Amino acid sequence: MKKFAVIVAGGSGSRMNNPTPKQFLLLKGKPVLYYSIHTFLKSYDDMQVILVLPEDHIAAGQEIIDAFFENSRIKITIGGSTRFHSVQNGLKLADEESIVFVHDAVRCMLSIDLVHRCYDAAMENGSAIPVISCKDSVRIVSAHGNESLDRSAVKLVQTPQTFHSKILLPAYQIDYKDKFTDEAMVVEAFGLKVKLVEGEENNFKITRPADLLIAEQLL
Amino acid sequence: MKKFAVIVAGGSGSRMNNPTPKQFLLLKGKPVLYYSIHTFLKSYDDMQVILVLPEDHIAAGQEIIDAFFENSRIKITIGGSTRFHSVQNGLKLADEESIVFVHDAVRCMLSIDLVHRCYDAAMENGSAIPVISCKDSVRIVSAHGNESLDRSAVKLVQTPQTFHSKILLPAYQIDYKDKFTDEAMVVEAFGLKVKLVEGEENNFKITRPADLLIAEQLL
Numbered sequence: 001m002k003k004f005a006v007i008v009a010g011g012s013g014s015r016m017n018n019p020t021p022k023q024f025l026l027l028k029g030k031p032v033l034y035y036s037i038h039t040f041l042k043s044y045d046d047m048q049v050i051l052v053l054p055e056d057h058i059a060a061g062q063e064i065i066d067a068f069f070e071n072s073r074i075k076i077t078i079g080g081s082t083r084f085h086s087v088q089n090g091l092k093l094a095d096e097e098s099i100v101f102v103h104d105a106v107r108c109m110l111s112i113d114l115v116h117r118c119y120d121a122a123m124e125n126g127s128a129i130p131v132i133s134c135k136d137s138v139r140i141v142s143a144h145g146n147e148s149l150d151r152s153a154v155k156l157v158q159t160p161q162t163f164h165s166k167i168l169l170p171a172y173q174i175d176y177k178d179k180f181t182d183e184a185m186v187v188e189a190f191g192l193k194v195k196l197v198e199g200e201e202n203n204f205k206i207t208r209p210a211d212l213l214i215a216e217q218l219l
Numbered sequence: 220m221k222k223f224a225v226i227v228a229g230g231s232g233s234r235m236n237n238p239t240p241k242q243f244l245l246l247k248g249k250p251v252l253y254y255s256i257h258t259f260l261k262s263y264d265d266m267q268v269i270l271v272l273p274e275d276h277i278a279a280g281q282e283i284i285d286a287f288f289e290n291s292r293i294k295i296t297i298g299g300s301t302r303f304h305s306v307q308n309g310l311k312l313a314d315e316e317s318i319v320f321v322h323d324a325v326r327c328m329l330s331i332d333l334v335h336r337c338y339d340a341a342m343e344n345g346s347a348i349p350v351i352s353c354k355d356s357v358r359i360v361s362a363h364g365n366e367s368l369d370r371s372a373v374k375l376v377q378t379p380q381t382f383h384s385k386i387l388l389p390a391y392q393i394d395y396k397d398k399f400t401d402e403a404m405v406v407e408a409f410g411l412k413v414k415l416v417e418g419e420e421n422n423f424k425i426t427r428p429a430d431l432l433i434a435e436q437l438l
Contacts, residue, residue, distance in 0.1 A: 131358060135424065137376035137401040138357075139350060140368065145412055148404050149359065157356035182356045185367050193364055201427070205354065208420070210436055214429040 001123065002098035003047045005040040005160065006090035009033055009061070009105035010054060010079045022206050023105040024060055028219050032206055033061070034068050035108035040101065041073060043115035049074045051105075052090040084180045088172050099123060100168050101160035102183045106206040109215055110160065114200055118162035121197045128162040129184045130199030131155035157182060158199040167192060220342065221317035222266045224259040224379065225309035228252055228280070228324035229273060229298045241425050242324040243279055247438050250283050251425055254327035259320065260292060262334035268293045270324075271309040303399045307391050318342060319387050320379035321402045325425040328434055329379065333419055337381035340416045347381040348403045349418030350374035376401060377418040386411060 009023040023033040033051075040047050053061045055078050065071045075093050079086035087102055094100050099122050101115065114130060121128035134156050138149045161183040163171075168183065171190035180186050184194045202218055204211065228242040242252040252270075259266050272280045274297050284290045294312050298305035306321055313319050318341050320334065333349060340347035353375055357368045380402040382390075387402065390409035399405050403413045421437055423430065 129358075134357075134375070135426065137403070138353075139348075139374045139376055139403070139415065140372050141374060141415070142372065146374070146415055148407060150398065151400050153359050153361065155358045155360060155365070156353070157358055179369065181370050184356070184358075188367060196358065196360070196365055207354065210433040213432055213436055217429055217432055 002096055003044050003101070003119065004050055004094035004098050005047055005101040005103055006050045006052060006087060006094065007033075007036050007040070007103050007105050008052045008079070008083060008086050008090065009057070010052070010083060010086050021057060024057070024064075025206070025212060027108065027212060027215050030068065031064050032108045032215075033064055033105050036103060036105050036110065037065075037069065037074065039110055039112055040103070040115060041069065043112045044119070047073065050090045050093045051076045052079045052086045053077075054079050082176065082180075083182075084172075084176050084186065087183060091169060091172055094165065095169065096165065098165045099162060100165050101162045102168075103160040104205060107159055107203050108206060109200075109202045109204065109218060111200060111202070114203060115160065117197050118160055121195060122162040122164055125195040126164045126167050126192070127184070127187060127194040128197045129194050130158040130160070130203070131196045132158065132199040132201060155196065156199075157184065158203050163187065221315055222263050222320070222338065223269055223313035223317050223384075224266055224320040224322060225269045225271060225306060225313060226252075226255050226259070226322050226324050227271045227298070227302060227305050227309065228276070229271070229302060229305050240276060243276070243283075244425070244431060246327065246431060246434050249287065251327045251431075251434075252280070252283055252324050253287050255322060255324050255329065256284075256288065256293065258329055258331055259322070259334060260288065262331045263338070266292065269309045269312045270295045271298045271305045272296075273298050301395065301399075302401075303391075303395050303405065306402060310388060310391055313384065314388065315384065317384045318381060319384050320381045321387075322379040323424060326378055326422050327425060328419075328421045328423065328437060330419060330421070333422060334379065336416050337379055340414055341381040341383055344414040345383045345386050345411070346403070346406060346413040347416045348413050349377040349379070349422070350415045351377065351418040351420060374415065375418075376403065377422050382406065
């Protein structure tokens with residue numbers, strides 16, 4: 001089966017106190033973005049990467065690709081105003097029967113194992129959403145106050161959110177809603193259930209300066 | 220109003236690949252436990268600390284107190300088989316009209332500001348539970364599958380969970396249930412609502428080796 005990794009790198013990095021967007025910060029001498037691309041390309045010989053970047057960062061993204069990869073398996077496209085629209089743009093380049101991985105560029109510590117696990121589960125079930133357990137107690141707030149949730153039932157969602165193209169492509173034809181914070185919610189709004197797989201504690205988002213330090217330590 | 224900080228240090232540190240329990244690991248030359256105690260003592264001149272330790276660690280805890288504090292405001296007591304029972308033991312030493320803070324020793328980066336915020340809110344509302352927003356999408360699993368939650372409604376719970384003694388002391392007379400992962404759940408099971416206050420991103424638990432690095436960077 002063909003394989004596309006849509007890597008979304010849309011953030012502006014405001015939480016990093018740094019004018020460089022997070023995905024371009026250096027981690028052991030290479031940009032954060034490098035690591036996600038590298039892991040997907042290594043996972044399968046026929047993996048194709050679709051990198052979705054804000055228009056202003058296309059040139060910088062192209063430089064990284066030219067510097068670190070033989071780029072025949074990587075394409076770049078322009079992001080949209082929301083994550084939904086960015087993914088929608090990326091999917092235009094994945095318009096074939098395939099397994100599609102949608103991944104946050106700043107989750108740069110994902111493992112090849114996780115990519116394989118998502119692929120296998122998506123082949124079997126049509127979808128694979130990596131999740132991890134929550135270490136903290138959790139509450140849910142509403143107009144009526146707040147109440148505790150059973151922590152053991154709460155899962156924190158990661159990427160790559162992985163789908164059979166025959167599910168993901170039609171799902172992304174639906175109208176955008178503000179509540180879409182990830183691909184699983186789009187697929188659910190389209191009317192299908194999603195399947196969960198075990199994520200990885202190290203597969204965290206780089207959002208704070210301290211996260212870069214952790215990633216450096218783990219590498 | 221009198222003030223008691225019940226600092227619970229029960230963990231065995233199995234996630235750290237280190238035989239030393241997390242609360243005794245060194246952070247800039249001082250044990251993790253030092254920082255929580257220090258912050259509470261600094262917050263109010265009349266704050267009293269009740270340190271709850273597993274029986275095996277009482278001597279090590281006493282050494283830390285002797286080394287770093289004039290200890291007239293610190294008492295040690297023995298923990299129980301669960302967090303509930305440890306807190307219950309600690310509360311026996313706080314049997315007076317007071318504001319009681321229950322804190323995880325391994326959340327050693329809490330600020331004096333947070334202690335003040337919790338005190339003020341607990342004085343006004345009877346309870347104050349610090350929470351932060353969740354950066355990840357969240358799902359809840361059940362026998363029927365899994366579904367997304369509105370991320371903006373989900374709050375991750377921290378400590379110090381802070382209460383008026385007239386709420387917390389009778390709440391801890393109820394029978395233990397497995398679902399009690401924190402003090403707020405005990406108070407709810409007792410029949411009262413709890414009030415949320417803004418927590419702090421830096422007020423995380425030290426559970427992995429990388430967390431020590433972050434804490435070191437932040438100090």
